[in-house]
Structure formats: structure tokens, C-alpha cells
Amino acid sequence: MLGSMQIDPMISFQPGFPGNxxxxxxxxxxxxxxxxxxxxxxxxxxxxxxxxWFVVKGxxxxxxxxxxxxxxxxxxxxxxENLQLDHEIRRMWTTIRDVLRTRPHLESIADAPFLSS
Numbered sequence: 224m225l226g227s228m229q230i231d232p233m234i235s236f237q238p239g240f241p242g243n244x245x246x247x248x249x250x251x252x253x254x255x256x257x258x259x260x261x262x263x264x265x266x267x268x269x270x271x272x273x274x275x276w277f278v279v280k281g282x283x284x285x286x287x288x289x290x291x292x293x294x295x296x297x298x299x300x301x302x303x304e305n306l307q308l309d310h311e312i313r314r315m316w317t318t319i320r321d322v323l324r325t326r327p328h329l330e331s332i333a334d335a336p337f338l339s340s
Contacts, residue, residue: 276338
């Protein structure tokens with residue numbers, strides 16, 4: 224991560240774009256340091272952290288990639304293959320925690336800004 228934090232501003236600066244990495248999301252000093260012998264346990268996915276969206280999105284991108292490959296393929300898929308992919312996508316949808324699901328405005332007005340992206 225440290226390398227990305229250094230490269231991002233340099234690459235973004237050259238064409239005049241803002242950086243892609245939100246440095247406030249990279250602070251883990253309060254969780255562990257170079258003297259830590261055992262990593263702290265992972266946070267549960269229903270805890271609204273600034274990085275949970277990226278964790279879930281990374282997992283979802285596997286399914287998105289499969290759908291894109293299928294849509295762009297010249298090979299016709301059987302109904303069984305289509306249903307299998309549909310089942311996989313629907314199963315992935317169920318893994319998205321409530322904290323990341325869209326809710327009515329009145330229920331989410333006090334949510335942290337990073338949850339509305």
C-alpha cells in the first residue's frame with residue numbers, strides 16, 4: 224500500500240488529475256505497527272468502515288468479469304450455463320451487507336458520507 228500511496232499522487236499530478244487514493248482511508252497506525260506480532264482480527268463486514276465498500280466490490284468484480292466475458296463471447300451459451308451464471312450473480316448479491324445497501328433518505332440521513340458512494 225505504501226508504494227501505491229507514493230505513486231498515485233505522482234502519476235495523477237502529471238496530467239493534472241487529483242489522486243485516486245484517499246489518504247484518510249489508509250491510516251492503520253492505531254491498529255498495528257512494526258512491533259505487532261499477531262495481526263488484529265478482520266473487522267466484520269457489517270461494520271461501516273471506509274474500506275468495506277472496496278472489499279465487497281473486489282469480490283463482486285469476479286462476477287462482473289464473468290458476465291462481461293459472457294456478453295462479449297462469440298460462443299453461444301446453453302440455458303444451463305446462463306442459469307448457472309445467474310445463480311452465481313444472485314448469490315453474490317446476497318453477500319452484500321445491509322450497511323452497503325441503498326435505503327430511503329430519511330433512514331440514512333445520519334450515515335457517514337463514505338457509505339453513500
